[in-house]
Every structure is written in structure tokens, then in C-alpha cells.
Amino acid sequence: MPAVAGLLTALALGGHRLVPDLGLGLGRLWESALPWSGLVAPAVLLCAALRRAPAAACAAVVPALVWAVVFGPGLLSGGAPPGAAAGGPGLTVVTHNVNAANRDPAATARALLAAGPDLVALEEVTDAALPAYRSVLDGALPHLARTGTVALWSRYPVTESRRLVIDPGWNRSLRAEVRAPGGPVAVYVAHLASVRTTVSGFATAHRDRDIAALAAALDGEPLRRVLLLGDLNTASHDRALAPLTDRLTPAATGFGFSWPAALPLVRIDHILTRELTATDTWTLPATPSDHRPVAARLTA
Structure with missing residues (x-):
């Protein structure tokens, strides 16, 4: 046996x-x-x-x-250490589902800044917590784009931002253009629907529709360099992620498990790129959220 x-x-x-x-x-x-x-x-x-x-x-x-x-x-493929540059201008990016019930948004923001990021994408940012995040992040990353519960802080100017409608019932995805070193980058921040456990199995239809809509939006993206950051509520090897990984390259070295924060078992927080190369990816220490932050160093 x-x-x-x-x-x-x-x-x-x-x-x-x-x-x-x-x-x-x-x-x-x-x-x-x-x-x-x-x-x-x-x-x-x-x-x-x-x-x-x-x-x-x-x-x-x-x-x-x-x-x-x-x-x-x-x-x-361990890549270069965080902060190392190779092959052109670099970007350090972080994405984190901060949890709407986060007890200490300011401490969470300080933990993210410890990675020395150029871009920070947050999911589940509430109106009440936004001032606390801004009080810490705005000094180092003065350019902000926000819609609904997702937000992007940038070291470099954000020349355009708008809500990205991939799920008409929710406002938790955006597209922004960042004037980054080496040229503009289209930055997508998304928080997709969760997988639900039901008596008939695992309900993924809502999330899968979000993935398909996001893939369609990427098909119409005019900029050459693209970055997708967010909580996609699907594991790295899940076939459901294929519409995105067929279009973008996952920034992943190692397993990078990000959820649940206390004992990470799966990577559901992702960084995907086009015309940008990840020289390293890593997870940051746990914050008061139930997710761990995920970071990557990218070069053009």
C-alpha cells in the first residue's frame, strides 16, 4: 500500500x-x-x-x-539580494492584504517600509484606516492612487489612475500609470473574490470570473511594461491562474507562502510582470493581518 x-x-x-x-x-x-x-x-x-x-x-x-x-x-533560482540591481533600472515592490480589521495600520505600514519599496499595493484598506497608512507611507512614497479598498503608494509620479471594473459588484481593483525609471509602467492592483467552501465542494466561479475579466483587461493594455499586484485568492499552481500566467510572468523564487500569516501554507498574494524581470522575491515578517506581505525586486 x-x-x-x-x-x-x-x-x-x-x-x-x-x-x-x-x-x-x-x-x-x-x-x-x-x-x-x-x-x-x-x-x-x-x-x-x-x-x-x-x-x-x-x-x-x-x-x-x-x-x-x-x-x-x-x-x-535564488536571485539577487533585496536592493541589488541587475540589467537596468530597478523597482522594489510590495503587496499586502492588510486585513480590514487590522488593529495597528501604522505599525503595518512601518513594517512594509522596512523593505525599502518603490511601490506598495494594499488590499482591504478601509476609510477609517487610510489616515494611519498615509501618516507613515506618504513621507517615503508621496504619490497615491486609491479606489474602494485597494490603494497604491509610489515613490514615482502616478500620471493616471482609475477604477478597474472587473467585478461590477465590488470596487477593489485599479489601474495606474507610474513614471518609473526606464519608462512608464502600468500597475494593476486587484483583490479577487475568495474561494468558499460549500456542501457541494469549493465554490470558485466568482473568483474565476474575476480572473477572466482581469485577463481581458490585460489584453487591452497599451503599455509595454505591466505589473500586477494583489490578493488573487488562488495558489501559484492552481490551473485557475492560467489566464493571468499566460499573459504575465509570476515573480516567484521559492514557495513564498503568504497565507495564513501565523502558519503560511499557500501563496495567494502575487506579483506578476510583463517586460520586467524579478531578480528576487521574498515574504516580509507577519503584521497584524492574516496575510504576510510579499515583495519583489524587479529590473527592466
Whole structure:
């Protein structure tokens, strides 16, 4: 049985896009947990040792090898240290779902400034908390674009900003143009719908509609350099993210788990780019939010 579990895990890992949802969202749940599939190999190996089963021990190697092929390149591409420049003018960017119930917005803002960012995108910014964020961020990042509960602070001039309507019922996405080093950048900040657990499985239709609408907006983007920051409420390997990753490149080295903050298990906060290269990505220490901030160093 351990050997069978190891081989089935290897198949489901290598062909994760083929795992069916079965009407319950199971395939997408599996893809959200994909990095943790590596734990199957040591579990199979332990069972093999306890049962003194050499065949099962050999079978443990298969999921380990497949896992290394899938995740090894991302883990080995460590990139440059934060603040290092390579290949052209650089930008350090941070995105953070600060949580509407954040108990200390000012402390959260100070934690984000510790990364030395040029751009900070925040989600779940309430009217009541906005002055506290501004009191800390405005000094270093004087240019602000905000619509609804999303906001962008920039070191460089914001020449245009508007609400981005990807979900008519919500006001939590924007598009801004930033006059950054090396030329203008179209910066999108988005907070997509959450996945809900129901009696019939995982409800993703609302979020998936948001992803499709955001992808359509990107198709009409006239600027060459594009940056998407936000809480996309989907894991890095979830097939649902494909409409965005087909158009933009994820800035990701390592796993970068961002949620839940106390014990991060999945990356749902993302930085994606076009005509910008990530030399490093990292997560910042936990704030009073239930998400951890995600940062990246980008070059033109």
C-alpha cells in the first residue's frame, strides 16, 4: 500500500493539470496543496522502514524525483539580494492584504517600509484606516492612487489612475500609470473574490470570473511594461491562474507562502510582470493581518 500511494502521488504531481475536479473542486484543491505533496515521500519511506519493505522504499524515490523536477528550478533560482540591481533600472515592490480589521495600520505600514519599496499595493484598506497608512507611507512614497479598498503608494509620479471594473459588484481593483525609471509602467492592483467552501465542494466561479475579466483587461493594455499586484485568492499552481500566467510572468523564487500569516501554507498574494524581470522575491515578517506581505525586486 505505501508503494501504491507513492506512485499515485507521483502521477498526480506530474500530471496535476489532469486531476479532475469531479464537481467538487478537488483538482484545484490538489493544485493548491501541490508543494506539500513532497511530504508523501518521507511518509512512504517511514512506512517502508517500519514494515521492512524494500520495494516500498524504492517507490518513495519516485515522488521525490518528480517533486524535485516540478519545484527544484524555482527553489534553486535564488536571485539577487533585496536592493541589488541587475540589467537596468530597478523597482522594489510590495503587496499586502492588510486585513480590514487590522488593529495597528501604522505599525503595518512601518513594517512594509522596512523593505525599502518603490511601490506598495494594499488590499482591504478601509476609510477609517487610510489616515494611519498615509501618516507613515506618504513621507517615503508621496504619490497615491486609491479606489474602494485597494490603494497604491509610489515613490514615482502616478500620471493616471482609475477604477478597474472587473467585478461590477465590488470596487477593489485599479489601474495606474507610474513614471518609473526606464519608462512608464502600468500597475494593476486587484483583490479577487475568495474561494468558499460549500456542501457541494469549493465554490470558485466568482473568483474565476474575476480572473477572466482581469485577463481581458490585460489584453487591452497599451503599455509595454505591466505589473500586477494583489490578493488573487488562488495558489501559484492552481490551473485557475492560467489566464493571468499566460499573459504575465509570476515573480516567484521559492514557495513564498503568504497565507495564513501565523502558519503560511499557500501563496495567494502575487506579483506578476510583463517586460520586467524579478531578480528576487521574498515574504516580509507577519503584521497584524492574516496575510504576510510579499515583495519583489524587479529590473527592466
